[in-house]
Structure formats: structure tokens, C-alpha cells
Amino acid sequence: MELVQTFLDQNTKIIDMGADFRLKNLSEWERLYSRKHICPSVVQEAVYGIPELHRDAIKQTNVVANPGCYASACILGMAPLVKAGLVETDHIIVDGLSGTTGAGAELDIPSHHPEIANNIVPYNVIDHRHTYEMEQELSLLSSTRVTVHFTSAYVPITRGILAICHCFPKGPVNRLALLNLYREFYKDEFFIRVFDMPPEPGASWQYVSYPWVSAVSGTNFCHIGLDVDEQRNRIVVFSVLDSVGKGGAHAGVQNLNLLFGLDEHTGLTRHGLHPY
Helix, strand or coil, X not given: CCCHHXXXXXXXXXXXXXXXXXXXXXXXXXXXXXXXXXXXXXXXXXXXXXXXXXXXXXXXXXXXXXXXXXXXXXXXXXXXXXXXXXXXXXXXXXXXXXXXXHHCCCCCHHHCHHHHCCCCEEECCCCCXXXXXXXXXXXXXXXXXXXXXXXXXXXXXXXXXXXXXXXXXXXXXXXXXXXXXXXXXXXXXXXXXXXXXXXXXXXXXXXXXXCCXXXXXXCCCEEEEEEEECCCCEEEEEEEECCCCCCCHHHHHHHHHHHCCCCCCXXXXXXXXXXX
């Protein structure tokens, strides 16, 4: 935020990879980041950089606020259900599992291999900063304010996010109908795959129906799967992406392509190496 006005005065377009322009509520931002925001007018101009929700606005803006990695996974995973008004919006629960790239480049105990190997490290388990991005963007799709209860943990992988989103339907739903809802919502989105491999007949435990982080590693793709617990009236959505791909640098390139009128897929068509 210290540099943005200088660049804007030079008619430069900006994609901010940090968090300075993600939240429209400045009092919340200042509390979360323990700083005074020095350019609130740019906050109002900036567009939150999820093309699947804000493509036209991104094309027209001068400032894109690249989303947080956890936030991208949750928002993409929950958007169809919230937009359709099918779920209660006051208690969406999200468990976020992240590779250690999320800790940044500085050495810290949880990202040190002897500490994270054979371990799972919960951190910022309440009031995580990305929660406010989730609530802001999902609330834009809803007639009522959305509340997200989010908890994060590091797992011993280098890159990748698995967001496990638990929500509660307002009425009877079934898995096939929800998968069709997601397919329709994302039908024109190249980088979103609604994942539905059939269950393995006779298997004692089922895993093939849900997406894997390894399949999106190094890519700009987000894979989304889901299931319905009809006995307990719960929907669980699985959203996977690369935390420094679709959750970071690759998303920045996608926004750059939109800002400058390039083909949106330019430089981003690589698929993951791990097949399903």
C-alpha cells in the first residue's frame, strides 16, 4: 500500500499478491493486520481476484487484490451452494489443510522438516485472516450474511490446499443433484473441474470419488468434489488447489491475462502430473 499510488499515478495496472486490498471493511483489516491503512480509496477500487466470480470487473480495474490460498479454495468450493440459497449461511465450517509453502520462505519450527514430517500442526485455529475473505465474498452471493468457522493446519507436503467444507442444507438434497448444480455453475470455467469418479464396487472404503491435491500440484486448476450425509443432513465439499498455483502465483497470471486482454489461459494450461 506504500507503493500503490505512485504506480497508479504512472497509469500502471497492479496485481497485489499480498493482503492490503482484499478486505473492503477497513476497520477489520486494521485490527487483523495491526496497521493503519494509508490508501482506503484504492481499497474501494480494487477487485478481488477470483475470475470465476469477478471476471468482467477484473478486466476493467486498475488494481486486483489476489486472494488468499485458503480463501480461494473455500470460496470456489462453496459458491454454488451459497448462490443457490440451498444451505444455512450462519454456520459453514471449513477445515483447511495446507502444505508448508503457506508458511512463507522464512524458516520456522512447523516448516522445518524434522518437525512437520509425520506431524500435523494446527495454527491460527480461530479468527484466521482468510476467514474474512471467505465471508466477504460468499456474502456477496447470498441474501443473508455468511459466517464461516475456519480452522487451519499444516500437513507434511510442500504445496497444496485441501479445504473440507461442511454445511447444512435447508431441505432435502442428494449428491447427484448437487453435482449437477456445480457442473452448471462452472460449465464455462476451464480451470474448475467438478470431480466425480464413480465409487469402486465392493471396496471396503471409498476414496476414488473425491479430488486429490497431487492432481493439481503445479497448476492453476481447482478440483471440487462433494458428498451428502442424508442421515445427518450435512453436505461436505472438498476443494483442492495448489497453494502457490491457483492459490497464488498462477492466479496472479490469470488475472494479468484478463487485465491486458490476453487469452485467459496463456501460460496456464499445464495439467498436474498425478493422474486419477
